[in-house]
Structures are given as C-alpha cells and as structure tokens.
Amino acid sequence: MDDDLLSQVDALARRYGVLGQVTEVRGGVANRGFVFGDKLFLRVARPGFEVDLRKETTVVPIARAAGVLTPAIIEYDDGRAVIDAPYVVMERVHGAEPTAVPIELAEHLARLHDACSPDLPDLPDLPDLPRDDWGDPWRTIDDLAGRGYLDTGAAQWLTDWFRRLSTRFDRGRPKTLIHGDVAAHNLLVDTDGRLTALIDWGDATVAPAEVDFAKLPLEDVAALLPGYIRHSRSAGAEDELAAAAVWLHLEWALGKLPATPWPGQRHWTAPTASRLLGLLRFFAAAPPAPWSTLT
Template sequence: MTSPSESPAAALTVDVVAALADRYGVPAEAIRSVPGGVANHAYALGNHLFLRIPRTPAFERDLRKEVAVIPIARAAGVRTPAIVDFDDTQTLLATPYLVCEQVHGTPLDAIPHQADDALWFELGRELATLHRVPPTPIPGVEADGGEDPRPEVDRLARDGYIDPGTASWLLTWFDRLARRFDPDQPHVLLHGDIAAQNLLVNPRTTALAAVIDWGDAAWGPPGMEFAKLPLDQVAATLRGYGNREYGVLEAAALWYHLSWGLSGLARPPRAGERHWTAPPASRLLGMLRFFAGSPPAPWSTLT
C-alpha cells in the first residue's frame, strides 16, 4: 500500500508519532503520511506496516466493517493485506484505527500506462473466489440488492432530463435485461468498490498485488460487483471469473451500469473527484463508447 508520501506524519502530533513508533517498533522518522482516500488518513509505518485512521466519525463504521471482512476474505484466498492491529480503545488516538501489512504496490489509477487483459483476468479470479464465501452473518455487512431503476426512468422523463421516447426505449431495455438475469438472485459477499484506486499493482508489470478498502462490502447480487469498472474492463474481468451461465453476469453488470448512470444524470458536477464516475454523464458516455466499439457476444446481444 505504497505511493508517493506527503510530509512525514502530517496531521499527527509529535507525541502520537512517538507513541506509534514505540508501539510498532519503527523509527519515528519512518512514519510517513500517504495520500489516502475519502474515508481514511493513511500512513506508512516503516516499510512493513500501514496505518489507516477514519477522517470523520461517520467513517468509523466502515473501518469496523473492514476489520470483520478482511479475515474472511483472506481465509477464502483473496489477496488483501492482513490485519496486524485494530485499536478502538481511544487511548492513543481519539478514534479507532487499523494497522495492516504493507503491500508494496501502486494504485492502478496512479499508473501512467494502461493495464493489460492479464490483470483483469486475475481480478476476475479473485472476485470469483470472494463470491464463493458461504453466506454467514458478518458484523456491519448488510444486504444491498439495489433498487428497480424503472421508476427512476419515469422520474427523469417527468422532470425533463430525458424525452418520453427515450424513456420508453430505456424501460424496454431494462425489461429485456431483466429476462437475461434474475435481479433477485441469491446474494454473495461483495467487495463493493472494485475500482482502479482499490487495486494495488506492480508498477512495472501491472500484475495484481492486492485488493484493498473493504468499507463498502455488502451482501448483494454478483452483477453489482462489476458496476464501478468501465465496461471494457468488466468484459476482461469476467473472462477470468470462471464457469457461469452464458451472458448472465454481463446482463446483470449492464443493468447496474445503466441504472446507476441514469440515477446520476441529474446530480450536479463534482470537480476534482478521483473516481471516473464522478462526472454525472461519465457512466452513460462510457457505455456509449463501449458499445460503439463493436463489443463481442454476449455483449453485442444485450442492446
């Protein structure tokens, strides 16, 4: 979990840095702030440990969820850093924090060159492994089946975001997709945020090193797992997913892409955000780009 560091131990007091150094056996000068995500401040503790501290109390719940999910994912065989310590006593910091093994990789979205299909094939195998975890209660991990998108289509038409003819076409498309997969199929354990920033890779080869950030984990339909990658990457990932019924996961992934793309159409722009779907039209334009490129079957049969 490494990337270019900020100023040493930025945002931590000298006393806290000294206490962390003593507790985890690293020199104080080896505690480095690392550019993190939305939910957590991140620090490298030397070369072997990684510290994550929730940015606000609202994100503490996600951190606790990660503590529950990570051992289960690792026991199943998913490549993700092991937990070394979780401290919620609030004796050292005024918030719970998590220390994991440090994986020496770079987030995929920080790599200047594009990953090849081998990475996505590897990711497909990892996700298939995760989705085979037997259903069992996991603290903090709730069910998320998504909502039927067809009422949203009607709302967009009423509010003038799409014309009635387009609304009718979209409703027919959703009906066709629903015949290709079961939106109420049994739930599996989802990572919930499979996106480039949560995939650590070898910066030279882009081989997959680890899947990180389990704060959005949920029980949900398998197709929902593939809704945060561009469709060309989804297509490459599903090639590694293994035995499955022809076209079913593709139809499900497309259902969620189309659904979430439409639900974001009316929201205001969010400049400067890291995720590729932050611009309101990004997801829908990504779908247009994918299908304009003449994708192979079964994708070509889903429009």
C-alpha cells in the same frame, strides 16, 4: 487537531519501532493513511467513517481465508487511548495503482463470492452489513422524465431496454459478500502489472455478486468475466452476468444524471455523465457476443 493527530501517530509509531519512518499518504476519503516503515501501514478513520473501519476487521479475515490477496490486519483499536479515533495497523503490501485492470482480479473476485455464497456449505458468520439490490430503474426513468432530464421517447426506449434486460438474468439469485468498491484506486499491482492486493473494504456489503463489476468500465468487465466464470463455483452463464452488468451500469448511470458535479475526483464515474458515455463508447465499439445482444 491535525498536530494532535500527528503526535498521536508518532506515539503509535514509537510503540511499533518505526518512529521517524512515518509518511502520510494523501487522498483517502474514509481514512487517513500512514506508511509505517517498510512492513506496516496505519489507517485512521475520519469522522463519520468509524463503522466502515470496524466492518473491515470482520470482512478482511473472511477474504483472506478465501485466498483473496488483501493485507492482513495486525491491530484494530477503537479505545482512543493512543489515537483519538479508531485505527487499524495493517500489513504493508507494496505496489502501485494499475493503468490496466489485472486479469488476476477475476480469480480473486470468484474466490470472495464463492466463500460467502448462501447456497454453499461454508457460509461464514457475516457481520451486520448494509444490503444492496438491483434498484428500481423504471421509477428512476419516470422521475427523470418528470423533472425534464429525459424526453418521452427516450424514457420509453430506456423502459424497454430494462424490460429486455430483465428477461436475461435472474434478479432473485442468492446474494453474497462483495467488496463493494472494485476500482483501479483500490487495486495494487507489481512492476509487471500483476495483482498484489485488493484493498479498502469499507464498502463491503451483502449484494448480488455482479455489483462488484459495476465500478469497472464495461471493457474491463468483458475482459474479466470469462476468467471469473472459470474460477467460480457459483457464477451463472456469461450472457447472464453480462446482462446484469449492463443493467447495473445503466441503472447507476441514470441515477447519477441529476447529481451535482463533483470536479477534481480521479474515479472515472465521478462526472455525472461518465457512465452513460461509457456505455455509449462500449457499445459503439461493436463488442462481441453476448454483449452485442444486450442493447
């Protein structure tokens, strides 16, 4: 099967005039990626991720129209005439994964969230995307306590923490189109560390805008929020956004505790305790207001 796919990729490369200039980029979970010469990039959906790739063909033009830095889609094909899987040929954007989250990301997330906020007049026709919400942390806490992951005192402390956070922001705010996987491995930067692209829109969904800050360490979120608010037409106050970010990090951290360990993954949230330790590290460093008021 692998040899069959590679021969099919070569057939497509011949059509684009880049035969002999194809290199596979290893590591993609949802897609196999291939450099197609200097200007193009091919992504082929892995089994089970076909819908995500089709979703990108709708979401990427919305993001680009909003001014978000992301590669243009040149061709999408799911007819399996050339490659026996859906694929996209995209503009190739040169860059590397950042070692520090670029501050320009704040402006581009603001552009994305503003472009599709339901209370704005320029709402695009959104695709049928899965909807995410705030979850039910109190049920999560009860479940963890019942299964022996939390003692009674810790469960009560966490219950009270979520109760306090719930008074600090509005969970009923309108949702918007989000990227859904804003993390270092989906960012490209130039040699000066400036953002060149936000890539991989397979997890895009309609959700609270704050969810796009849930996969970044809180240190990065704290650095990005002032710029995000400055560039946004619809963002709330910094203390509200910060409270929502802490809610999401804590709720997702608790949900991850009973998961089966998945070693060898590069994302910082892959280990089951990483989010909780990230919260501990962030608050132990005595962050400034409004973060210092959210414990």
